[in-house]
Amino acid sequence: MLDCLVIGGGQSGLMCGHLLARAGANYLVIDASARAGDVWRNRPRNLRLFTSRQFCRLADLSMLNDPNGFPSGEEFADHVERFYINKAINVSFSTRIVRLFRSGNGFIAELENGSILNSKTVINATGSNQVPTYPVFAKKIASTVRQIVASEFGDADQFPDGWNVGVIGDGASGRQIALELADRHRVYLAQGRVRKHVPNIVFGRDVFWWLDKIGLLFAERDSVVAKIIRKRDPIPVASANNQQLALRGVKLKPRAVDIQDDHIYFSDGSHERVDAVVWCVGYQENTDWIDLPSIEREKYLSEHYGKTSENGFFVIGRKWLTCRASELILGCERDANMVVDLVLKNIQEK
Numbered sequence: 001m002l003d004c005l006v007i008g009g010g011q012s013g014l015m016c017g018h019l020l021a022r023a024g025a026n027y028l029v030i031d032a033s034a035r036a037g038d039v040w041r042n043r044p045r046n047l048r049l050f051t052s053r054q055f056c057r058l059a060d061l062s063m064l065n066d067p068n069g070f071p072s073g074e075e076f077a078d079h080v081e082r083f084y085i086n087k088a089i090n091v092s093f094s095t096r097i098v099r100l101f102r103s104g105n106g107f108i109a110e111l112e113n114g115s116i117l118n119s120k121t122v123i124n125a126t127g128s129n130q131v132p133t134y135p136v137f138a139k140k141i142a143s144t145v146r147q148i149v150a151s152e153f154g155d156a157d158q159f160p161d162g163w164n165v166g167v168i169g170d171g172a173s174g175r176q177i178a179l180e181l182a183d184r185h186r187v188y189l190a191q192g193r194v195r196k197h198v199p200n201i202v203f204g205r206d207v208f209w210w211l212d213k214i215g216l217l218f219a220e221r222d223s224v225v226a227k228i229i230r231k232r233d234p235i236p237v238a239s240a241n242n243q244q245l246a247l248r249g250v251k252l253k254p255r256a257v258d259i260q261d262d263h264i265y266f267s268d269g270s271h272e273r274v275d276a277v278v279w280c281v282g283y284q285e286n287t288d289w290i291d292l293p294s295i296e297r298e299k300y301l302s303e304h305y306g307k308t309s310e311n312g313f314f315v316i317g318r319k320w321l322t323c324r325a326s327e328l329i330l331g332c333e334r335d336a337n338m339v340v341d342l343v344l345k346n347i348q349e350k
């Protein structure tokens with residue numbers, strides 16, 4: 001029987017594996033994808049991270065090249081793989097967990113190929129960005145309109161020149177995609193809730209450097225300051241701010257509220273005909289495999305600082321698990337330390 005089964009081998013799961021190995025625990029990391037870093041390889045082709053390389057360190061392993069530069073998704077994927085190899089983390093790739101349930105004091109995980117694993121404890125490191133979400137009206141769209149989600153976006157060549165493209169959702173991905181499409185297409189960017197847009201560089205430094213210096217990055221999630229940031233939910237948008245988008249010809253629209261045939265309707269009553277839609281409204285986690293009675297499956301799992309309502313079942317890599325840095329690369333080691341400590345304590349108590 002394993003001491004700990006880590007489900008998910010992204011940066012969070014690999015970091016947990018590394019720390020469990022250091023503590024001498026009998027652990028295994030399971031990951032559905034074929035290679036370490038694949039999550040990043042499968043994100044939009046031209047993705048640039050919004051955190052500079054200095055904030056992409058994994059344990060003692062810094063990224064190669066200029067620490068002040070912003071890596072591509074592919075580059076960070078290779079860094080994750082380097083971390084996995086360098087630390088000789090015990091991972092089984094191309095393996096998906098399809099069901100996790102209780103067995104006495106521990107857990108049984110059922111794999112896609114029908115085999116099972118027994119473990120005293122489990123860390124859920126499957127990430128919160130697994131299944132793209134769509135507004136309810138998305139299904140009303142005409143079959144002639146081409147639809148993709150942000151992670152399927154390659155580059156402006158994806159659509160024939162001069163198409164009308166609706167980009168729905170103005171988070172970091174939506175803004176970056178709208179900008180990429182702008183030269184060759186007529187782009188409508190539907191904005192969601194009002195968020196504070198911050199540049200990536202402020203007075204010559206990565207905005208995350210400033211957030212760290214003034215203590216905002218790691219402020220505990222229930223502190224007053226963290227509650228204020230949570231409410232304002234700032235996003236670094238690099239050059240994809242409203243002014244730049246408008247200058248490049250992107251038509252900024254308010255929230256999309258409905259679709260009829262090939263027309264998107266916006267909250268100000270206006271509507272636009274589109275040939276294609278890129279859905280950038282976010283993701284949700286897939287909890288279908290969790291068959292644990294005390295876990296409310298649809299509910300966000302991250303309310304107890306890495307613990308869940310199921311004794312021995314822990315979670316990492318979720319927004320605001322402990323602080324703003326949780327779910328970001330730079331917060332991964334701190335949260336992994338906390339969760340692995342909880343795991344080790346739990347094993348001792350068993």
Ligand SMILES: Cc1cc2nc3c(=O)[nH]c(=O)nc-3n(C[C@H](O)[C@H](O)[C@H](O)COP(=O)(O)OP(=O)(O)OC[C@H]3O[C@@H](n4cnc5c(N)ncnc54)[C@H](O)[C@@H]3O)c2cc1C
Nearest residue numbers: 008010011012031032049050051096097126127317328329
């Ligand atoms: C578009 C985008 C851009 C981002 N840019 C940045 C950035 O610039 N800087 C930054 O710090 N953060 C960024 N983030 C946030 C964050 O760093 C990532 O979401 C990160 O991938 C989270 O790491 P993770 O290990 O927790 O989860 P993931 O990287 O999502 O890894 C989860 C792993 O679990 C596996 N898995 C899932 N279900 C199962 C199962 N049932 N069985 C087995 N394996 C399973 C998956 O194959 C996957 O490998 C970005 C996020 C997105 C979506």
